[in-house]
Amino acid sequence: MxxxxxxxxxxxxxxxxxxxxxxxxxxxxxxxxxxxxxxxxxxxxxxxxxxxxxxxxxxxxxxxxxxxxxxxxxxxxxxxxxxxxxxxxxxxxxxxxxxxxxxxxxxxxxxxxxxxxxxxxxxxxxxxxxxxxxxxxxxxxxxxxxxxxxxxxxxTSGDALFKRGIRKNTVAAPIRENLAAGILHLTGWKPGVPLLDPMCGSGTFLLEAVQVALNIAPGSGRHFAFEKLKNFDAQQWKQLKEEALARQRPLLRQPIFGSDLYGDILAAARANLAEAGFSDAVSLKQANVLEIAAPAPSGFLITNPPYGVRIGEQQQLAEFYPRLGDALKKKFSGWSAYILTADPLLPKLIRLTASRRIPLFNGALECRLLEYKMVAGGMRRVKSPSLSPSSTSALEGDGA
Incomplete structure (x- = not known):
């Protein structure tokens, strides 16, 4: 070969x-x-x-x-x-x-x-x-x-691979699908373990988690540029897709939970899950992250909260972040919490000790994935390897 x-x-x-x-x-x-x-x-x-x-x-x-x-x-x-x-x-x-x-x-x-x-x-x-x-x-x-x-x-891809072809409805500042999938990988979450996104937006973390849980190949619903090359082997491609389809797991309810404060945003997540055929696999409800109860004794909370741009928003978030930290301590003991943020105020104001701070980029936006191990009686520092940022990718592309 x-x-x-x-x-x-x-x-x-x-x-x-x-x-x-x-x-x-x-x-x-x-x-x-x-x-x-x-x-x-x-x-x-x-x-x-x-x-x-x-x-x-x-x-x-x-x-x-x-x-x-x-x-x-x-x-x-x-x-x-x-x-x-x-x-x-x-x-x-x-x-x-x-x-x-x-x-x-x-x-x-x-x-x-x-x-x-x-x-x-x-x-x-x-x-x-x-x-x-x-x-x-x-x-x-x-x-x-x-x-x-x-x-x-x-x-050989054509459209960028994060365009899975299943998320039709988006909200402001959405997270890219391949970044969400990479974050799931970094956290160590596995199918069958409870997962909650309490500020789920259009549901990107939920959509990616369901595809992992059901072992669905992310490119199974779209076409690629290599199909237009002269050396394209249609029979080999058909066989690979059939093998991937045979590895899929049955569509069953998963311990994957999503919520959001705003009904219109939650409607976008619900529509995306429905159009992808995943409505029966995920539990959604409208709720305030400061009031929501943990859906299981332990699990992974993974979320990308809003961050402020204007002065008024920054003042609101300066009040919100400490309350978020308090809610995590009181209601999510036994959970691992992962927060992706581009806001430098969050790690300073949330009043929790991060065990990892992983540099990541959502497009051109520099972010940090903060890991918090929630334990009864307060926070303890957990030593864990951190990843260093790499230099700019010249071939990431613009998503076109």
Missing amino acids: TLYNFFAPCPRGLEPALVTELEALGASSVLRSDGGVQFQGGWSDCYRANLESRIASRILWQVASEPYVTEADVYAATRRLLWSQWFNPTLTIRVNVAAIKCPLRSLDFVTLRIKDAVCDAFRETTGRRPDVNTVQPDMRIHGFLDARRFSLYLD
Whole structure:
């Protein structure tokens, strides 16, 4: 079997979790990188990673990696590639370029030169060039430049992998699906253990937890760009999907609970669960997080509370955070609480001692995942390894 080089970008801070996931999926030579994970595999491994990875943002096939000095070098490296052997010129393209410490003056000009090289290569071999579509292209081409090296990738995913195709209704500042899945992984939560999101918003944590509990492949309800490649093996893809479907567990009620203070927000979560077919698996109710009772003697509380932007909101939250800490101490003894926040005030005002503070990014927004072990009689400090933030991922993409 021929092995190809792939790169799977992910939300910053989740690289170690993605390494573990890709190794479990059968990828080889898995190596953590800044903002993602490099790995090798055949096309079946690429298909499987797209179908089953809960944490990756995309699966990118590396088609070139060469030293460069000028834009002409980038053009020449791109022009030499066998584009017409990979996909038809009737498909539309979009080129994205990112860089770290790149000496070239204009990334826009580099982007233009890559596009020109692709089109020129097609025109020479087929007599036709592909059109550009920046909104919904058939094929996405990603270029990355550091100080000395130029790498080029063909996106096998298409739409970003966090777009599962099941969350139709969103609320303000939603958490991305693959970040939610990565947080579930970081907490150590397992199916069958009670899970509560008391400020559930549109229900992203709940949707991801149900898919884990029922062993549903996150990509089973959508299409991918690799299906448009000339070497696409439809029979192999069909077999992988059938195997994933056979591993699914029956749709039964899970100890997964969600609540929110606002009825319209809860309605969005309820609609998302219904459209995904998960209404019977999750318990939802309208409730105030400061008043809600624990649904079980122990479990995992995982939530992404609101954070303030305007002065008035900050004042309200300064009053809310200490009350939240009191509620957790009084009503959730025996639970592990995990709070994702972009608000630097929360860890200072909640009056609880975090046993872990894990740096994570929700898109470009820097956050912290705070772990609190709730024990009777107060908080104790629990030593636990923390994850260090990684540098910016140049290939995370914009979710388009």
